[in-house]
Structure formats: structure tokens, C-alpha cells
Amino acid sequence: MISLRKLFKQSPDPREARRPLWNAVVAAARAPHWYEAGDVPDTLDGRFDMISLVMALVLHRIDDDPDQALAGVELTELFVTDMDGQMRQIGFGDMVVGKQIGRMVGALGGRLGAYRAPDGSDDLRAALVRNLWRGNAPADAGLAHVMAEVAALRGALNAIPVAELIVADRLPAAV
Template identity: 40%
Template sequence: MRQARQPDFYTRYGVPDTLDGRFDLLVLHTVLIVLRLRRDRAESERFSQALFDTLFVDLDQSLREIGVSDMSVGKKVKQMGKAFYGRLDAYRLGLEASSEGDGGRQLADALYRNLYRGLPEAEPQGAPMADYVIRQAEHLDTLSVAEIVSGKLSFTSP
């Protein structure tokens, strides 16, 4: 959460400073962790599930705190879950394509659609943000599952 709240995302990278923008940055960083942990699934499956559960318990609580009615929270959390899995697949495919030499184009497109919600003025931000995501994925690859699970998780600066 701390990484997703870095001011550079809203100033330098042009992510909208809105509930949606903040949600998408949180999801992006969680996806990066989940994708890293998938490589060592036997060691990390329980932690990955706990991370996902914690994220959605926090989102549920946040919705309630901002005044979303109890009747609507479940529906909104379900939509957020679908959004999470859609972004997980899109960013996974984008990172795979970038490692196969597409220069981050597929990832930049996925970020533009999701993180920037397709805003025309944000289109130029897709490529720099894709570079950031690729750097973070590479950095996370240097961390062991034990480091991540024990809380010694770090990201590089935006």
C-alpha cells in the first residue's frame, strides 16, 4: 500500500488521484507480488491467498468507511474482484510479451486501458508506466519467497 501511495504516480506518471486511480495502483502492486509468488507456488500459495484476502477485507472496510451502503458493498467488492483478476491476466500477458521483445507495448496498452481508464490525455503515460512495472517485476524477481513472506518486501522508487 505504501508504494501505491507514492506521489510520483500522480504527478510524474499522471495516474488520476481518484478512488479508481488509487484502487488501480494498489491492484497493480499486488498483482506484481502475486505474479512473483506464482513462480514458487508450492512455497507461497498460502501467503498469496492471505494477501488477496487481506486486500479485499481492507477494500470492503474502506468502502464502508466512505459511506457505501451495506447492501451495495458486496456487489462492489465482487466487481473489484473481477477487476483484479482481469488486470492480473492483462499485466501477466504484458510482462510476458515484454520479456519476449515487444518493448513493453502490450503492457503499456493494458496499463492505459486499466490504470488510466483509456483517458486520451493519459495515452503518453502508458509507456513510462510500463517501464516502471517492468523494473518492479525485475526487482521482485531478485527477492526470495522467504523475504517476501517475512515482510522484507521492497520496491524501487518510481
Template identity: 35%
Template sequence: MVFGFFRQKRNNKVIVERQYQALTTAARSTVFYRDMQVPDTVLGRFEMLSIVLILYFRRTAKSARSGQEIAQNIIDAFFEDVDHSIRELGVGDPGVPKRMKKLAGMYYGRLESYAAALDAKDRAVLAAALKRNFHPEAGDAAPSMQALADWMLEAEEALAAIDEDAIETGMARISVPQD
């Protein structure tokens, strides 16, 4: 019985790593940065990965227990990755918790605002939230984020159609626009 538990954890690790890699690959697709006004900066990449994870988590929220467990492991991997990145950028140990708290707050704030717009299928509200989050300093001069909002709604529909086996095995893929 105990050995089965450890085997399951090891299998979950492989599944989580495979799924997290697929999600980060999708978030790094050049089309977002080249054609959809996503800034190719550390913060822009954080924002884009947050969007991909939010879409994935909205899908796994409707999954069986194993899909939700994998999703929890992926969010843990995401924040471990963020912690590692902060340290690589030269933030010392005393400053890491403060930065992590700020980034976690940003992530969960986006989750709420994007979820409301996605639930309502309101492209304009979603584009406005994206504009605010991706280009906070630009104000009215910020570029339109309509293409990204449109993609998010399409990606969410495509994720809803993904078979549960793909979720449970870490094989779910988020379609990205063609380069």
C-alpha cells in the same frame, strides 16, 4: 500440535500485516501520482495497489508453499480493505456485494491483461492496457502510461531477484522510483 497451528496463524498474521503495509506504502508513493499520470483518486489508488499486488503475486507464484499462503492471505486482506473503503464511502450494506463483485472483476481482468504483457515483456501493450484502465474516459487524449509500464517491468525483474526468506517473512519490498 493444535497449539502449534494457532501460533503459526498468529505469526502469519504479523507477516501478512507487515507485507501488506509494505505493498500499500509502495502503491501510495507520490511519484506515481505526480510523475507517471496515475490519477490521485479512489479508483486511481485502487488501480495502483492492484498493480503492486499483481507484481507481488507473480513473484510469490514461484515461491514455496509458505510464500503462496502469505500471498493468499494478502489478497484476502486487500479485498477486506476494499470492502471497508466502500462502506466508508457511504455505500450501504445492500450495495456492497455488487460493488465488490465489480471491483474483483476489475482486479482479475487487469491481472490477465497485465500478465500477458509482462510475460511477453511488451512495453507498448502494457502501456496501452494501463492507459485504458487508468484513463477510460479519455480515449486517444489519455496521457501516456509508458513510464508506469517501464517501471512495472523493472519492478518485476527486481522482485524476481528477492530472496525467498524475504517472501516468507513478509520483508519483500517493491522498489519505487525516487521522488
């Protein structure tokens, strides 16, 4: 006879295998240097923009290994779940959360395309100014810092196998 406990036992959420990587993305995006030396606004929008930037770089790296595509999907689902929870914690109601999540996912999608621009390129510079500073370029030193850090992070991500990245609990240090 099947016990009730077995009948109602929930399977572990497979996305939880990506939780350490998601936490690493958030930690990297919240590193003080982005906001201090990089002049990224330390606001809700600025934090979202930085998470989207780091997330895009990580997803680009995962995309390099088609065998790990599911990990990218799981990581993106954690992004959505976390953004939903953050908005509810701030006080957004059910009617607003769905629309906002849709906008956030759309914004992430746009950034995924924009941040494929080569390091140091005018296209990348324009995408960063448009997304991180809402079109108002920061001081040259701030923009230079962010450009250099994006290139360093992309290089560090490219230096490790995707299979190691998707189980990482922190992002690789810039080389």
C-alpha cells in the same frame, strides 16, 4: 477443568502475517511519482487501479514459488478485507458493499492476467492505458514513466526470494 478464557480464546488470524506486505503494497501504490510523473488520476478509482497493479506484480512473484501459495491467498484476503472497510468508511451500505467487492475482485483477477504481459510490450501498454487511464492514453511521458516503473518494480521483485518477500514490510527498491 478448562477455564472459560481458554474455551473462548480466539486464535490469531493467520492472514495477519501478511499485513506488513499488504501495507507495503499500498504504500508502493500510493507513491507520488505514479500520480505526478505518471499522470495516473489521484482519485478513488486511480488509487484502486494502482493498488491492483502493484498487487498483481506481487502476486505474480509469489506465484513463482508454489510452496508459498497460501501467502498469496492470505494477501488477497487482506485486499478484500481492506477494500470492504474502505467502502464502509466512505459510507457504502451493506447492500452495495458485497456487489462492489465482487467487482473489485473481478477487476483484480482481470488485471492479474493482463499484467502478465512482458515489460515494454504493446500488450502491457494497452492494459495499462485501459486500466489506469480508462482507455484515454496520458501524455507519452506519463505512460513511459509508468511502463519504466512497472519494469523496475517487477525486476526488483524478481531479485528477491519469495520467502523473503512474503514477510517483507516494504517492497524492494527498483534496481
